[in-house]
Amino acid sequence: MLTLLQMYCTIEQQKNMKKFEYLVLGISISSTFLISTIFGFAGGAIIGTFWAWFWISFLIQVIAFAVWNSFLIQKSDAIAQLAEIQLLEQLSRFVIQLSCAYCKQPNNVPIQLNAKNTFKCESCNQVSGVFMQFTATTLTTPVESVKLPLGGSESVEFKVGR
Numbered sequence: 421m422l423t424l425l426q427m428y429c430t431i432e433q434q435k436n437m438k439k440f441e442y443l444v445l446g447i448s449i450s451s452t453f454l455i456s457t458i459f460g461f462a463g464g465a466i467i468g469t470f471w472a473w474f475w476i477s478f479l480i481q482v483i484a485f486a487v488w489n490s491f492l493i494q495k496s497d498a499i500a501q502l503a504e505i506q507l508l509e510q511l512s513r514f515v516i517q518l519s520c521a522y523c524k525q526p527n528n529v530p531i532q533l534n535a536k537n538t539f540k541c542e543s544c545n546q547v548s549g550v551f552m553q554f555t556a557t558t559l560t561t562p563v564e565s566v567k568l569p570l571g572g573s574e575s576v577e578f579k580v581g582r
């Protein structure tokens with residue numbers, strides 16, 4: 421539960437983050453203009469005009485930033501997807517206790533249904549394989565009474581209390 425103070429802090433943090441973003445944006449834009457100006461002077465001193473060099477270097481920087489940005493976005497997307505896959509893998513894994521095939525020492529073994537499973541014994545360091553077998557069973561219905569034959573045609577019936 422968020423207390424008022426915490427909520428206030430979160431809002432303050434968000435404001436500070438926004439300020440920080442604007443600061444980074446400002447630095448980024450001014451450094452782009454600065455580099456363009458330097459290129460403008462340098463290029464203009466050798467060949468052509470200041471503004472031609474200014475705008476060419478400006479455009480190159482903008483394009484380079486766009487490419488770099490989309491690369492960063494792609495990369496963070498890929499990392500997020502990988503993390504999701506790893507999480508799913510962890511969730512599909514469950515732990516059962518199995519005795520070592522060599523020394524019968526019980527081991528806690530993580531099992532995945534869609535993979536070949538092996539485990540290394542904690543006691544003897546031998547690697548055992550895991551053989552999985554599933555059996556279908558009927559669902560049992562609760563017994564309501566038991567009839568015991570008493571010889572002849574008589575029998576006694578026991579009711580099962582619930």
Ligand SMILES: [Zn+2]
Pocket residue numbers: 520521522523524525541542543544545546
């Ligand atoms: Zn063992």
